[in-house]
Amino acid sequence: MTHRIAVIPGDGIGNEVMPEGLRVLEAVAKRFDIDLSFEHFDFACCDYYAKHGKMMPDDWFEQLKDFDAIFYGAVGWPDTVPDHISLWGSLLQFRRQFDQYINLRPCKLLPGIKSPLADRKPGDIDFYVVRENTEGEYSSVGGKMFEGTEREVVIQETVMTRHGTDRVLKFAFELAQSRPRKKLTSATKSNGIAITMPWWDERVVAMSGNYPEVSVDKFHIDILTANFVMHPDWFDVVVASNLFGDILSDLGPACTGTIGVAPSANINPEGTFPSLFEPVHGSAPDIAGKGIANPIGQIWSGAMMLEHLGHKEAADAIIDAFEAVLTEANPAVLTPDIRGQGNTQTLGQAIAERVAR
Numbered sequence: 495m496t497h498r499i500a501v502i503p504g505d506g507i508g509n510e511v512m513p514e515g516l517r518v519l520e521a522v523a524k525r526f527d528i529d530l531s532f533e534h535f536d537f538a539c540c541d542y543y544a545k546h547g548k549m550m551p552d553d554w555f556e557q558l559k560d561f562d563a564i565f566y567g568a569v570g571w572p573d574t575v576p577d578h579i580s581l582w583g584s585l586l587q588f589r590r591q592f593d594q595y596i597n598l599r600p601c602k603l604l605p606g607i608k609s610p611l612a613d614r615k616p617g618d619i620d621f622y623v624v625r626e627n628t629e630g631e632y633s634s635v636g637g638k639m640f641e642g643t644e645r646e647v648v649i650q651e652t653v654m655t656r657h658g659t660d661r662v663l664k665f666a667f668e669l670a671q672s673r674p675r676k677k678l679t680s681a682t683k684s685n686g687i688a689i690t691m692p693w694w695d696e697r698v699v700a701m702s703g704n705y706p707e708v709s710v711d712k713f714h715i716d717i718l719t720a721n722f723v724m725h726p727d728w729f730d731v732v733v734a735s736n737l738f739g740d741i742l743s744d745l746g747p748a749c750t751g752t753i754g755v756a757p758s759a760n761i762n763p764e765g766t767f768p769s770l771f772e773p774v775h776g777s778a779p780d781i782a783g784k785g786i787a788n789p790i791g792q793i794w795s796g797a798m799m800l801e802h803l804g805h806k807e808a809a810d811a812i813i814d815a816f817e818a819v820l821t822e823a824n825p826a827v828l829t830p831d832i833r834g835q836g837n838t839q840t841l842g843q844a845i846a847e848r849v850a851r
């Protein structure tokens with residue numbers, strides 16, 4: 495069976511880490527005899543916008559809907575396109591129109607990488623952030639009045655539905671139930687955001703009745719961020735609304751030494767539409783063009799894609815490969831964010847060679 499993968503490098507370092515992600519996927523596909531067919535697309539990036547005045551062609555949905563998965567790099571180039579236009583014109587369309595309502599983001603301290611938190615070693619930080627991915631604070635409901643005057647008013651609503659909330663909570667509880675610690679933490683702010691968040695808390699309690707083996711706690715988002723730094727070992731599965739999940743899933747990987755290694759899966763669990771796999775990091779204009787971006791976030795996202803497509807053994811082989819390369823800690827191979835003197839290609843090449851063995 496051939497898996498058809500739509501490849502979209504996007505902006506900035508997306509163009510540098512994507513070739514390494516593909517290099518590793520090609521190596522693992524050869525070793526495990528998996529038939530992957532890649533088709534490349536030049537849209538969903540700011541270069542496309544510069545040429546066409548929009549982020550994607552009008553028929554993007556038709557072009558992509560029959561793929562088995564989408565492998566994405568990064569989006570955003572604020573010098574060309576304001577960030578809210580590039581994001582709403584691409585990634586957020588994919589998440590919404592393909593109903594990728596789960597954003598699954600592992601957060602794990604890897605061997606050979608030093609956490610900025612004192613005395614943390616691999617095993618101490620190993621949790622998932624499950625982020626609601628289609629509604630919440632990322633809503634397009636709102637508007638402006640009296641623009642540009644002293645009376646200017648801007649309103650943007652948070653939208654939480656029972657359908658949307660219960661389905662992400664169900665996914666998070668099932669994930670927690672499948673893990674040895676069986677622990678779920680909910681991110682809230684029900685003391686200050688006094689309508690949606692108390693309701694979110696109630697939905698968590700209601701869902702917990704279906705999962706008696708899972709222990710549940712909740713923290714307000716402010717102290718939760720502090721606890722990510724002070725006690726990352728407390729966490730197993732953390733479920734959060736769209737915005738809170740976005741913040742937590744940058745902070746979590748930062749606690750593991752670098753956001754450059756963090757992967758993510760935007761999942762449509764029913765398989766009605768393709769799921770999308772991308773590193774957590776963005777286009778990183780500050781380092782784009784230097785060839786020094788860490789490709790592990792893209793490579794690990796490729797592993798998540800393979801697991802989603804039913805190839806767990808191959809996915810594990812990729813993870814074993816980058817863990818082995820990190821354990822060897824050859825500075826000539828590693829990227830500067832993890833104290834190496836190598837570059838994006840040396841690290842991608844080393845992982846691909848290891849995966850081929």
Ligand code: GGG
Nearest residue numbers: 567568569772773774775776
């Ligand atoms: N590869 C992820 C990426 O490019 N992210 C850009 C970004 O700003 N994302 C915001 C979000 O995920 O909500």
